[in-house]
Amino acid sequence: MVLVLIAAGVLAVLAVLLYLLWRSRRAPAPPDAGSPRPPRDPFADVAETSGDPTRIKAGDMLDFGTERTWIRGSLRLSEGGYDWAEHFLEVEEGRRWLSVEEDPDVQMVMWTARPELDLTPHADTLELEGVRYRLVERGTASYRSEGTTGLRAQGGMDYADYEAPQGRHLAFERFDHGRWEPSLGVAVAPGSFTVYPGS
Numbered sequence: 001m002v003l004v005l006i007a008a009g010v011l012a013v014l015a016v017l018l019y020l021l022w023r024s025r026r027a028p029a030p031p032d033a034g035s036p037r038p039p040r041d042p043f044a045d046v047a048e049t050s051g052d053p054t055r056i057k058a059g060d061m062l063d064f065g066t067e068r069t070w071i072r073g074s075l076r077l078s079e080g081g082y083d084w085a086e087h088f089l090e091v092e093e094g095r096r097w098l099s100v101e102e103d104p105d106v107q108m109v110m111w112t113a114r115p116e117l118d119l120t121p122h123a124d125t126l127e128l129e130g131v132r133y134r135l136v137e138r139g140t141a142s143y144r145s146e147g148t149t150g151l152r153a154q155g156g157m158d159y160a161d162y163e164a165p166q167g168r169h170l171a172f173e174r175f176d177h178g179r180w181e182p183s184l185g186v187a188v189a190p191g192s193f194t195v196y197p198g199s
């Protein structure tokens with residue numbers, strides 16, 4: 001009788017072990033945290049459709065709905081612990097870029113170079129094409145260049161920023177003690193475009 005009970009106990013333990021082994025083989029393997037994420041379609045519908053403008057970098061694509069363009073290069077600018085960026089766009093003619101800064105909300109301006117203007121930041125107010133611009137900020141910053149910008153890998157720049165009503169901007173930049181370069185800009189509202197990361 002004792003032998004029968006022992007045999008039944010051994011069989012019960014074996015049955016439990018076999019069941020657990022069978023179940024562990026059927027369970028899905030846990031994801032490996034160290035494995036790379038599979039490539040994904042940058043144009044697929046995703047929950048975050050606008051992207052993060054503070055993370056724009058060379059190689060990213062911007063979709064404005066009526067226009068798609070690529071970021072050729074970026075300048076990372078810094079002055080006294082305050083950082084912002086300028087991103088140069090792929091365009092057929094002229095020179096355009098998008099400035100992005102957090103102050104404290106994200107502020108963006110789309111700039112168009114105006115090299116034909118014979119204008120310098122010599123006064124607190126300037127009038128251009130019937131619009132009066134008022135000086136709001138002037139300073140000197142260091143820059144770090146990424147991708148194609150036409151500038152050195154790093155250096156210094158002087159700037160003077162003017163503003164007018166209705167989100168109009170006039171800016172002057174002078175890189176590495178060169179000549180002043182005037183540009184006109186218009187404010188860009190967050191959500192006006194979609195960022196598709198280049199990697």
